[in-house]
Amino acid sequence: MTGHGVPLELYQLVAALLFTIGLVGVLVRRSALVIFMSIELMLNAVNLSFVAFSRLHGQMDGQIFVFFVMSVAAAEVAVGLAILVAIFRNRETASVDDVHLLKG
Amino acid sequence: MGLNQLWLVPALPLLGAILNGIAAGKLPRKVVSVIGVGSVGLSLLIALACFRELLALPEDARRVTQGLFTWVQSGDFQADVRYALDPLGAVMMLVVTGVGFLIHVYSTGYMGHEKAYGRYFSFLNLFTFSMLTLVLADNFLLMFLGWEAVGLCSYLLIGFGYQRPAAAEAGKKAFVVNRIGDWGFLLGIFLIFVTFGTLDFSAVFAQAPQKLAVGSALAAAIALLLFLGAVGKSAQIPLYVWLPDAMEGPTPVSALIHAATMVTAGVYMVARCHVLYLLSPVALLTVAIVGAATALFAATIGLVQNDIKRVLAYSTVSQLGYMFLACGVGAFASGIFHLMTHAFFKALLFLGAGSVIHALSGEQDLWKMGGLKPHLPRTHATVLVATLAIAGIFPFAGFFSKDEILWNAWLHGGPVLWGAGVVGAFLTAFYMFRLYFLTFGGRSRVTEEAKHHLHESPNSMTVPLIILAVLSLVGGLVQVPLLSGGQRLDAFLEPVFADAALVAGTGVAHGAASVAGSAAAHGAASGAAHAPGVEITLMVISLIVALSGIFVAHRFYVADPDLPCRLAERAKGFYRLLFNKYWIDEVYDSRIVQPIYRGSVRLWERFDAAVIDGAVNGVGKQIERGAALLRQAQTGYVQVYALILTLGAVVVLGYLALR
Amino acid sequence: MSPAFTVLGVPILTFLTFFPTVGALLLLLLPSARPGAIRAAAFLVSLITFAASIPLFTQFDSTSRGMQFTEQAPWVPGLGISYHLGVDGISMLLIMLTTLLTAVSILASFSAITSRVKAYMVTFLLLETGMIGVFAALDLVLFYVFWEVMLIPMYLLIGVWGGPRRVYAAVKFILYTVAGSLLMLVAILYLYFAHHGATGMYTFDLLELYDTPLMRGAQLWLFGAFAIAFAIKVPMFPFHTWLPDAHAEAPTAGSVILAGVLLKMGVYGFVRFAMPLFPEAAFAYTPWIIGLSLIGIVYGALVAMVQQDVKKLVAYSSVSHLGFVMLGLFVWNTQGIQGGILQSINHGLSTGALFLAVGILYERRHTREIGEFGGLSETLPWFAALFLIVCLSSIGLPGLNGFIGEFLVLLGAFRASPVVSAVAATGVILAAVYLLWMFQRVMFGPVTNEKNRGLKDLTRREFWTLAPVIFFIIWIGVYPNTFLRKLDTSVAELMDRVHARTLSLGAPPVPGASLAPGAGLVRGTSLAPTAPQPDPPAGAGGAD
């Protein structure tokens, strides 16, 4: 498959779109859980971009990076959700607006 | 034993000091005495042997040095621990070891009941070492070591009875005032090194006439800086204030340090550096004026003091003034001569006073004495000899030495200096006999309590008195005026002061160097060559003056005891001025000490703490305040942080996009 | 060069630097419940370190120039950082001082420190590593690392075992010092890149950087940055206010080390780094530094005079004494620099001993207010004798160490400018005033305060803390040549290095030099009969 029917820029376009949607989710939602999901969305957008570049250059490195990103995402989700559970148990909320103890 | 063992002369007392110091009072008194007195005694014997060997040398070879090791060396600077013996040093060495030995012996009696007996002898031995180092040093730096070390011993011994605040205070005052003088001395040493490239006496004095022009500012600066040191050590105006207070020390200490030896170090130093002084007429004149002024000034204060030791202290200040007067008019040998005789009779006076105080269980007030003659026969006799000697009555030692100074003052200094000396002589005779009459003459004013214990001192105290009395009686005979070949001391010291002529030879041409020039004349031709008529006249005048002083004292304090009170009543202001010592101490305190102290407090509180530290702490405060402002940005809302993060990302992306 | 000298197979400088650390690690193994064993072990470690430093002195070749006992190994070769140790006479003496004072301080802490003994001893030994490292390092990064490493134990010593205001004092100490050393770090980096720019080689090696050509403007900035770091450490007026606080709050041993060694690091920094690296700037700043030194001498003495707290008094006296040291360094002649370095050793001994003495008083009465004392000579005769010797050494009495240093400094200063010397010499008078007055109020007079009755005299241990210091006080006073000779080539090399690069500048502008009475002064120096050794100001003066 030397030629490719779809220009690779379009994959980047989709990635950018997904990334932006994820960003909006992070910035405007109140639920910590959904924010987390939005972050996953952003990570996936980047993954898409990586894979597309990997295809473009014909090198495996991009795919390896995706592999690592997934590992990090898994770790992040595990710890992040644990934190959420802990917070919720104490404060009965999953809304980020109600958790601002770090106020200076 | 002899010149090869010269270093032992100072070393033995040092050893004694270390032994007694380390033993720290654990030794029995007998052993302490043997170590303390024995070390100085041995030192005296070696000194005598050295002196004999020195005499055996030909006159122009009478300078022996003995180097021990290099003390300080840095770059082109070098100073050795090196002792030198020449006639001047020999005279000083004999005075120090001789009088020192007698006073050590005396101390075994006087301090017999003292708790810190070992400490006392340790200090006294240390002093002897320091003083010998001072007079035997071969360079300025080693001399300065001795100079400061005698100051330390003076501090330690004045403050020997440190439980009394007055003693502790007096010790500190002595040290600090001396330090002011030493400031000048130190700068003088620097100037000498910078000028000559060495501090060795022989090299400096040999180069001086070539390197320094007569009357040059440099010569004057060196001489005056050194003189500042002498003023401090020898208690001259304006730094004399420590000496009267130093009487807080034990009486033998006053005799040794504050009468016979240490305080004369300044005179010795000026004599030692006579070459430098001769190169600067200004400095010589200053020395003469300060000496004469001090002689007169201190004598007036001595007139009305009531503490027996303080009278002697002011008398010492006054007599030191005479010695400086002699040096100032270029008669260095006369100054040394008076130094020597003064060591005898003033030590004797102090020891006698000590004997009286001892007998009266510590009483020092003249008005609580009187009529002691029958009770203290030996003390009385010896003190009388000393009093006659200091008053300058023929044929006691003081007559010869004081007269020589007055003669030289007339000859080279002019009638004003001479006049000051003569008035001083009158006052001296008066206050010394006042002291004598109040102590031994008249009716007894001794308290009943003290009368009970009244006793003559033990032999250990009276024998030194007798020896000193003999010396006071015959000591003047080494230098008999008007008699050809009678000036044995002059002749002995001649090799030391001979270069005075050399120096002056270069300066004679200048009118400005007249003082130096006439000094040279003096050096070249000894006394007998001067017009004998004038000299005899002057001698008679001073004798008459001394006798009239005695007469007035007798009239005041024996014949008509109420007279002084009436006189004091009539001239109340003047009396109070004298009695309060011209309020000099008070003036120093209020004009110098207090302003410096208060200024320092202000400097600390209002500048150090407020300004400097305030600035430091202020910086900290400002940072804290700034941080408090920045803290507002930390809202604690995650999404605000995320928003700011996004903003950053947007900016970076924008940069990448538009690049 | 001396042959490589090893202790137990380890090169001596590495051994000296890291043996205390090893000892500290071993100390950690001891049970905290047995403070006696911990104290003894710590003292043993410090004693071994001191013993091991003696060969440094005896094997030192005082005739050869350059660094001795050198060791060099790559550390971060990519950045040109190496583990480079070596000493010359100056740092050798300072290392000796460090090992001596550390052993003495640990001995002095036996009874003073009763809480967290293990932590204290470990901290102290780590501090020793830092201090020796500072003096031995010949690589700027290595030096900087040791410089910062040593701050932390000192911070802890003050902050944990100090007096009531210890936290304030500790924070002030560390912030002040770090502020200065950060400036130095920036200067070091600039120098590093400038050296690369000139030679194309990246290195932090001091001996290489000595030859970095720098523009005058750059030198002025770099010297300024180094000088502020070191001036804070010295401390020079007006950067001194951390010192009285730190001293007043630090435990006795902390004060001893602070005064005895840490202040010397500032002096050492000037000698080893600021002056030879930027000679032109050092010349340009000379009038300022001399001016500040003079102010420090007089100001420190005046303020010391009115202190009520003995420790603060000694702290301000340090400001005065270190003024002498700095004055000596910046008059640019052999006597001045040798005297300045010797005086900094002297100050370490004398002031260290003064703090020991104050500590001994404090342990008995738990106060340092002068007014609380009085008449102690009666009850503490041995202490009185030793205390007096120490005071006299600090006053500068001939025959004791202080005099030699002050004399050489003042002599050097006089050669440069009589006026400066005259002003500085007033500090000698004032020293007598404040120390003797303090001594009088503490030791003399009647016992007015009942609490002062029946105090115990020195214990044997306390005696042995003071005795070695006094031994050296007298040694230096009587025969200073033992130590001065070790400095000869090092000082000569410093001056050669500086003058090689500043020949065109002539003599440094010492304030008041023009006021010298008569031209005879200047000519006098060149007429000096024994001047085989080139004496810079004279030589430079003769050149023009």
Next chain:
Amino acid sequence: MAEVILFTAFALTAVAFALGVIFRRNAVHCALHLVGVLLSLSGMFVLLNAQFIAAIQILVYAGAIMVLFLFVVMLLNVKGETPLLTPGAAKGFGFLFALIAFVELLWIVLAPGGEEVAPPPAPPLVPGFGSPAAIGRALYTTWLFPFEVTSILLLVAVIGAVVLAKRKFF
């Protein structure tokens, strides 16, 4: 041509599901939408010759991670939030910044290369590109060290999660 159709389909579903993720009120719905996005992406990965990545995208992401999400969502049983979005200015700024970021990304992606040479034509793919064997070989040779570090990261995450979730932690 099939590729184009497939790509368009995957892209549209991905974007649609993504919008669902961020705008659905119910968290369970959100999570399910996210699964949709992940599946669509996995399809695109296949189109891009990343078969192995596509597989683990489904296995790990859609399988493991999303299950965890759903599990937590249900465990917490969060009531529907009111209001849905952050109130006030933060919301407006959020949309604004996201929009700007998108424009910038578009600009970067679509901007002509300028003077830079056009991207070289895609090199011919080596046989087995994206296969498990190829990935494995790269992972265990060139990327061995990061791979091992990843294991540590996961270990730490496991420990962290356990510690945080323990009841007594706070």
